[in-house]
Amino acid sequence: MATTLITGGTVVSATGRSRADVLLDGERIAALIEPGSVLLGTDLASSVDTVVDATGKYVIPGGIDAHTHMELPFGGTAASDTFETGTRAAAHGGTTSIIDFAVQKYGERIQDGLAAWHEKAAGECAIDYGFHQIIGGVDADALAAMPGLIDEGISSFKLFMAYPGVFYSDDAQILRAMQVARDTGLLTMMHAENGPVIDVLAEQLVAEGKTDPYFHGIARAWEMEEEATHRAIMLAKLTGAPLYVVHVSAKQAVEQLATARDAGQNVFGETCPQYLYLSLEEQLGAKSAEWGAFEGAKWVCSTPLRSHEHGHQDAMWQALRTNDVQMVSTDHCPFCMKGQKDLGLGDFRKIPNGIGSVEHRMDLMYQGVVTGQLTLERWVELTSTTPARMFGLAGRKGVIAPGADADVVVYDPNGHTTIGMPVDAEGNPTGRVHHMNMDHSAWEGFEVDGRVDTVISRGRIVVDGGEYLGRKGDGRFLKRELSQYLT
Numbered sequence: 371m372a373t374t375l376i377t378g379g380t381v382v383s384a385t386g387r388s389r390a391d392v393l394l395d396g397e398r399i400a401a402l403i404e405p406g407s408v409l410l411g412t413d414l415a416s417s418v419d420t421v422v423d424a425t426g427k428y429v430i431p432g433g434i435d436a437h438t439h440m441e442l443p444f445g446g447t448a449a450s451d452t453f454e455t456g457t458r459a460a461a462h463g464g465t466t467s468i469i470d471f472a473v474q475k476y477g478e479r480i481q482d483g484l485a486a487w488h489e490k491a492a493g494e495c496a497i498d499y500g501f502h503q504i505i506g507g508v509d510a511d512a513l514a515a516m517p518g519l520i521d522e523g524i525s526s527f528k529l530f531m532a533y534p535g536v537f538y539s540d541d542a543q544i545l546r547a548m549q550v551a552r553d554t555g556l557l558t559m560m561h562a563e564n565g566p567v568i569d570v571l572a573e574q575l576v577a578e579g580k581t582d583p584y585f586h587g588i589a590r591a592w593e594m595e596e597e598a599t600h601r602a603i604m605l606a607k608l609t610g611a612p613l614y615v616v617h618v619s620a621k622q623a624v625e626q627l628a629t630a631r632d633a634g635q636n637v638f639g640e641t642c643p644q645y646l647y648l649s650l651e652e653q654l655g656a657k658s659a660e661w662g663a664f665e666g667a668k669w670v671c672s673t674p675l676r677s678h679e680h681g682h683q684d685a686m687w688q689a690l691r692t693n694d695v696q697m698v699s700t701d702h703c704p705f706c707m708k709g710q711k712d713l714g715l716g717d718f719r720k721i722p723n724g725i726g727s728v729e730h731r732m733d734l735m736y737q738g739v740v741t742g743q744l745t746l747e748r749w750v751e752l753t754s755t756t757p758a759r760m761f762g763l764a765g766r767k768g769v770i771a772p773g774a775d776a777d778v779v780v781y782d783p784n785g786h787t788t789i790g791m792p793v794d795a796e797g798n799p800t801g802r803v804h805h806m807n808m809d810h811s812a813w814e815g816f817e818v819d820g821r822v823d824t825v826i827s828r829g830r831i832v833v834d835g836g837e838y839l840g841r842k843g844d845g846r847f848l849k850r851e852l853s854q855y856l857t
């Protein structure tokens with residue numbers, strides 16, 4: 371088995387940092403070694419197959435993005451990243467595992483939805499991947515099939531309080547699914563927005579001629595995120611099931627989570643970079659020669675970008691520090707403007723929902739370290755260690771420790787990353803061009819102090835100084851255990 375020694379770096383974990391060399395043996399981490407150690411009379415660096423010089427850099431566990439949607443069918447089209455392009459982009463950004471969402475459509479058997487997702491991903495991924503199960507319709511068949519997910523390595527499922535007619539569960543269905551979760555140890559993930567109310571508001575806005583993308587965010591009022599979050603928490607309390615709320619964007623939703631946690635309830639929250647950095651006001655202000663006000667479609671996602679009013683963004687950063695929100699995922703769900711987002715020209719309801727960020731999460735969250743919002747350790751915890759524990763990968767992923775998978779990122783704090791697809795006056799790309807399969811970036815013009823230097827996935831160097839050395843098919847399906855947060 372090939373051996374690799376990462377020398378001279380500072381190893382950062384969720385709990386501390388230390389100067390250590392990291393020895394990889396094949397696909398596993400073999401040891402953390404005091405720098406410059408001599409083994410059996412020879413220095414280690416001369417006896418390994420590969421040496422990675424991490425002098426002056428951070429050595430961190432590879433990122434785990436626990437919320438992606440490769441190829442998700444949505445609004446008559448499908449998310450534009452395949453498992454091949456999406457996992458390659460993730461690798462470029464220092465993410466070495468994703469957890470995507472297998473979809474059971476209403477009326478379909480869960481087993482068939484899951485099999486279809488395996489077919490999409492098998493042999494295509496550059497990094498390891500797991501699945502959560504979206505349950506689009508909770509009926510007797512679905513409830514009976516749910517316990518079987520655990521043997522398939524799927525220990526979490528997502529329900530939607532939004533999107534009636536597409537993916538949707540009413541309170542009675544949520545109750546029944548949570549009862550199964552309580553009895554089996556499955557973790558319930560909730561898209562908490564009151565869909566029926568939002569759909570009425572959206573219809574009324576369109577009837578008034580308010581059809582621009584910005585009105586997507588007006589229709590999806592924060593009150594209806596707060597309300598749905600509260601309702602989900604109460605149903606979880608009633609059943610005794612733990613709850614994980616995805617893509618939290620409203621300050622008031624965080625307050626609901628915090629209150630429940632303070633009362634001792636097992637509820638967790640995830641936010642995404644877009645809710646930390648972007649706002650509804652910026653979406654309103656976005657205009658371009660090509661698209662006019664429809665430019666704002668680039669930022670149509672659900673939950674939506676929030677107004678600076680009420681301080682939603684600041685509340686999200688604070689919640690990351692106080693642990694009222696425990697993780698940062700991307701909800702990576704990319705759509706091109708041409709041929710996809712433009713389906714919603716003249717009616718924001720028809721814009722496929724989603725932003726692509728799988729490549730940028732580690733950089734964008736490192737920027738929180740640069741600006742003093744997060745510690746280095748908290749950065750690692752939010753992006754890697756907690757996702758592993760939350761979703762049944764503890765011990766294998768999310769740590770640099772002997773026996774764990776050799777998923778390691780060397781991160782250069784003195785590097786610089788220009789995100790998106792910057793162009794010169796002639797329209798030629800000038801900086802780093804992203805690797806996601808999108809014709810635009812929601813992160814145009816973002817500059818990050820810090821840079822992904824080397825990315826190692828189960829012992830193989832997949833990115834070296836920006837150069838991609840990975841291969842599709844090297845990523846393996848991750849059979850996950852139950853969440854470590856439940857026991």
Ligand code: DUC
Pocket residue numbers: 439444561670671672673701703723724725
């Ligand atoms: N939100 C999105 O932005 N895209 C896909 C599904 C979702 O809930």
Ligand code: ZN
Pocket residue numbers: 561616617672673
């Ligand atoms: Zn969602």
Ligand code: ZN
Pocket residue numbers: 437439701703
């Ligand atoms: Zn999602």
Ligand code: ZN
Pocket residue numbers: 786817818819
């Ligand atoms: Zn800079």
